[in-house]
Amino acid sequence: MSQELNLQDIKEAAELIKDKIYRTPLIYNEFFSQLTGNKIFLKLENLQKTGAFKIRGNLNKIFHLSREEKSKGVIGASSGNHALGLALASSLVKIKSTVVMPETTPKNKIEKAKRYGAKVIIFGEGYDEAYAKTICLQKEIGAVLIPSFDDPRIIAGQGTIALEILEQISDVDTIIAPIGGGGLISGLLIAIKSMNSHIKVIGVQSEGAPSMYQSWKKGRICQLKNIKTIAEGVAVKRPGSLNFSIVNKLVDDIVTVKEDEITNTIGLFLKEAKIIVEGAGAVSLASLIYNKVKIKGEKVACIVSGGNIDWESLKEIIDGKLYYGTNGNRTCFY
Numbered sequence: 001m002s003q004e005l006n007l008q009d010i011k012e013a014a015e016l017i018k019d020k021i022y023r024t025p026l027i028y029n030e031f032f033s034q035l036t037g038n039k040i041f042l043k044l045e046n047l048q049k050t051g052a053f054k055i056r057g058n059l060n061k062i063f064h065l066s067r068e069e070k071s072k073g074v075i076g077a078s079s080g081n082h083a084l085g086l087a088l089a090s091s092l093v094k095i096k097s098t099v100v101m102p103e104t105t106p107k108n109k110i111e112k113a114k115r116y117g118a119k120v121i122i123f124g125e126g127y128d129e130a131y132a133k134t135i136c137l138q139k140e141i142g143a144v145l146i147p148s149f150d151d152p153r154i155i156a157g158q159g160t161i162a163l164e165i166l167e168q169i170s171d172v173d174t175i176i177a178p179i180g181g182g183g184l185i186s187g188l189l190i191a192i193k194s195m196n197s198h199i200k201v202i203g204v205q206s207e208g209a210p211s212m213y214q215s216w217k218k219g220r221i222c223q224l225k226n227i228k229t230i231a232e233g234v235a236v237k238r239p240g241s242l243n244f245s246i247v248n249k250l251v252d253d254i255v256t257v258k259e260d261e262i263t264n265t266i267g268l269f270l271k272e273a274k275i276i277v278e279g280a281g282a283v284s285l286a287s288l289i290y291n292k293v294k295i296k297g298e299k300v301a302c303i304v305s306g307g308n309i310d311w312e313s314l315k316e317i318i319d320g321k322l323y324y325g326t327n328g329n330r331t332c333f334y
Contacts (some may be wrong), residue, residue: 002267005159005186005187005246007190007191007194007250008191009156009190010156010159010187010191012165013156013159013160014094016059016069017160018221020092021059022047022048023164024039024048024164025044026043026063026164027042027167028040028041029041029042029272029273030271032272032288032289036300038296039298039300040298040300041301041302043161043165045161045278045281045306046277046281046304046307047093050085051272051306052081052233052307054084054148054306056085056171057149057156057187058086058154059085059093060154060160062089062095062155063153066143066323070095071142072209073095073096073139073143073196073274074090074095074098075097075146077099077100077101077130077131077148078099078101078105079105080099080105080109081333083101083120084100084109084113084146084308086099086146088281091116091117093319096117097119098118098121098141100133101118101120101136101176102125103122103123104232104235106308106313108311109308118190124316125196126227126235127148127237128235131148131159138214138263143199147234148183149184150182150183150241151238152185154296157187158185158188159186160181161190163191166195168310169301172199172299172300173199173295174295174298174300175192175300175301176204176287176293176300176301176302176303177202177204178205178231179203179204179212179254180212180234180235180236180251181212182212182234182240182244183240183243183258184305185201185251186240188251189247190250195224197241198208199257201250201254202252202255203255204235204254206230206283207229207258208227208228208259209229209234209236209237210224210256212247212254213237215248216244216247224238229262230259231278231283232280233278233280233281234277234279234309252292255287257287257292257295258290262279263279265285265286266278266282266288266314267317268285269285270317275304275307276307276314277306277309278306282301284305288300288302
């Protein structure tokens with residue numbers, strides 16, 4: 001497959017994976033609409049199989065492996081959701097999988113990966129260390145490396161979300177998505193800008209892990225020395241090269257949100273929408289609630305990328321104990 005992705009690649013991915021994923025709901029929320037001054041629609045990928053969107057790209061990648069490659073099994077690194085997607089996708093196609101997860105991975109994601117059939121190895125303080133370990137293991141065991149985001153098949157699979165959104169609300173004005181390494185937003189950009197270039201696509205990162213934001217601002221790939229965020233699903237020190245090239249060319253805007261803004265939005269999701277989301281799943285809506293994305297009166301689709309928050313973190317948010325704000329000021333909506 002060429003590195004030059006196009007809309008047809010995404011349409012083919014959608015056809016290939018449609019029988020093994022959920023077509024997730026896109027629901028209107030009155031409370032968030034009134035709060036932000038827009039018509040807010042939530043694309044609930046937290047209700048996807050494994051609780052996150054990642055299975056889309058994993059399935060598309062695995063379906064394109066040769067019989068010989070499948071016989072070797074697959075391996076990948078992940079802070080959580082890629083591991084879950086890879087584990088379940090591999091089980092559905094009946095091949096072996098190994099996932100390397102950093103030490104900061106929530107316990108519930110580790111247990112889920114095991115339950116979905118993967119061999120789990122815990123290594124490193126974050127995604128980048130886990131990925132380096134994965135490269136070494138891949139050479140040892142001969143499994144096929146499945147990247148988390150920097151791969152055309154992965155990007156095409158994630159882009160299938162865009163096709164669903166336009167089928168569900170064709171007159172959407174803006175789509176807001178979280179960014180980690182950039183796989184999700186790259187797929188969205190290729191699909192959306194090919195089908196309707198007037199629709200804005202905006203990316204959101206945690207202020208504690210702004211690798212794509214800084215790279216986009218500087219016009220070159222930047223690698224962060226340190227990252228710290230509750231949104232482990234977007235905690236990446238360096239964006240993917242292919243992803244950056246797509247984002248740099250097509251994205252309308254990238255913004256960042258603070259840690260307390262993420263945790264407050266998780267609380268609001270639970271209180272006002274009765275929806276459980278993880279940190280990465282909350283950043284899109286947080287960008288509107290906290291006026292980082294400055295739009296009014298638009299139809300907006302916020303991608304809720306995942307719901308795999310561990311119980312202890314969720315309990316601390318509910319109890320008001322998990323707080324990352326500055327100067328000790330607590331500004332919770334809930």
